[in-house]
Amino acid sequence: MKFRVERDALADAVAWTAKSLPSRPSVPVLAGAMLRVSDGRLHVSGFDYEVSNQVDVDVQADADGATLVSGRLLAEITKALPAKKPVEIAAVGSHLELVCGTARFTLPTMPVEDYPTLPELPASAGTVDAATFASAVAQVAMAAGRDETLPMMTGVRIELSGEGLALLATDRYRLAVREITWTPGDPDFSANALVPARTLADTAKTLGPLGGEVTIALSGSGTGEGMIGFVGGTRRTTSRLLDGQSYPPVRSLFAPSYTSEARVPVAALTEVVKRVSLVAEKATPVRLSFSDDGLVVEAGGVEEARASEAMEATYSGDSITVAFNPQYLVEGLGALNAPTAVFSFNDPVKPAVITPAGDDGAVIEGFRYLIMPIRVGR
Structure with missing residues (x-):
């Protein structure tokens, strides 16, 4: 096997394949990336019996063939090669030789015949x-x-x-x-x-x-x-x-209707939750108190550490205080991909639903994030 390939294309293909390779494989060959050249194309693949990845790259091939080398090592090497220079790769005996500019690497190979056959793509x-x-x-x-x-x-x-x-x-x-x-x-x-x-x-x-x-x-x-x-x-x-x-x-966790609704700017609420939760220990909830006056976000930590911050929010319904895991809340807000979060409630101890809304206030259909509240004492 001998071929020439663009450095960036090779590095990208190997990095993607190596990413899914097991760090502690059940057998050594599963840590390998298979390089197979045929018909002017390089096929880079990895397989751990559960997940398989394969990518094709155009190459200038002098000789077809296949070789198996450490995927993670090859990924690190190809990423570090000189930029904008072609890479020449050749299988020589039980080694793989890689040359890029003045950089030269020789890597040991593993037995190709021991590598499992990639699964066929389903229909x-x-x-x-x-x-x-x-x-x-x-x-x-x-x-x-x-x-x-x-x-x-x-x-x-x-x-x-x-x-x-x-x-x-x-x-x-x-x-x-x-x-x-x-x-x-x-x-x-x-x-x-x-x-x-x-x-x-x-x-x-x-x-x-x-x-x-x-x-x-x-x-x-x-x-x-x-x-x-x-x-x-x-x-x-x-x-x-x-x-x-x-x-x-x-x-079935989604209620057919909700009695209370709040609209809060996503970016502002995310910043407030992160700031207030600084005083809280891991997994300690933040409390969100909604009323006609807006929203107050609170958190308490060890040794009487407390934090609270008020912010603007549009709310309809009876006043309610609900507590959430701050990480789950922040991740849910980040997933909205919208400027406004719409909170829907029925009860402080029942699941709340967060949906995205645009600048015009209209709810963006298609995504819903349900989060379980945490029971806390005042």
Whole structure:
């Protein structure tokens, strides 16, 4: 194997592939990035039996072939190579030689024959706008759980029905729901899939800036034995599905109507919550008191440390004081992608819902963030 490739294209391809490689692989070859050259293209791939990544790059090939090297090491090297210079790579015996300008590296290779075969991409289910998909995933994935002992909560549920695509994630203390449209291959297509949140977030973040459309490929539905694939440009990712057969009916947490509503500037409230919570210990809630006079944000910490700050807010309903985890509140506000947050309440101890609104005050449909309040004494 011998080829020449542009430095930036190589560094970008290797970095994306290496990002998902396991830091402590069950077998050494799973820490490797597979470089395979054929028909004037370089295929860079990684696989850990759960997630596979592959990207194609145009190269000037002198000889086809394949080699397997440490993905993370190769990513660090290609990132540090001299800019705007082509990279010459050749497999020589049991080593890979990499030359860029006056920089030269020799890396040991691993047995190609020991590397597992990448899974086949499932059948295409439809396409979705790349930028819209990336934005929607970013809004939802942050609400997924991080407790690996509860794998179901670490996923993002994708609900596909006709031209509707819904993303849902919850860690039991909050719930994010984003609804967008997509183009199914079959107008009557319907399926649900529970995808690991981290994999989905990394994939969407990478494919979004490429523009165009993302192809969603799916096999199985709702079980851990299924697989989902995403293709955008020259990149593709496959991931096993989590078992979502017992996923809770989280939509029922949204009340049919609410008795109180507040409208608060997102940027101002975010700053106030961060400032006031400086006196609070980790996981200590902040209290939001809404009334006709506006909003007062308060927090208390150890050794009688206290903080409060008043700010403008438009409120309708009986006065109410509700307490939230400040991190969950700030993350929810950040996910709105809008200048105004609309809070809807029924009771201080029942879930509150935050939705985005534009400069004209109109609610922006499609995203809802439900957050569970924390019971506190005054």
